[in-house]
Amino acid sequence: MPETTLADLAHEVRSKNAGPFWVTMELFMRDADGYRLAADLVDERMIARLYRLEEHTIRIFRIPSLNVVKISFPRPVSQGSLRDRDVHAGQHHVPLARVPVAVHRGDVA
Numbered sequence: 001m002p003e004t005t006l007a008d009l010a011h012e013v014r015s016k017n018a019g020p021f022w023v024t025m026e027l028f029m030r031d032a033d034g035y036r037l038a039a040d041l042v043d044e045r046m047i048a049r050l051y052r053l054e055e056h057t058i059r060i061f062r063i064p065s066l067n068v069v070k071i072s073f074p075r076p077v078s079q080g081s082l083r084d085r086d087v088h089a090g091q092h093h094v095p096l097a098r099v100p101v102a103v104h105r106g107d108v109a
Helices: 032-041 044-051 093-097
Strands: 010-017 022-029 059-063 068-074
Touching: 010 093, 022 032, 022 093, 032 068, 044 068, 044 093
Parallel strands: none
Antiparallel strands: 010 022, 022 068, 059 068
8 A cells, every 4th residue: 555645635735936045835735634744744854854954944834724834945056046957946845745644544534
């Protein structure tokens, strides 16, 4: 049986530029149970390991009224620079979306 991922529990997982020097990723969870699971799982340490960042540079915003977890961090290179491989930061969300989550019977499906 395949592992359940954050993407499986989300309505949408996306990333985008937050100006030329920052990336923002958003987890739009389907319901409050999925939101609680994501809000507990996603922290600065996990994002730092996943994206090879310094923990202190990461900002996480948990918005329970919208079932959204928002993550922002400095871009590894500025938007449009010679070494920029994703000008719109549209692919940064993929590693986050693939994070496996433990779902127990009676929890989120």
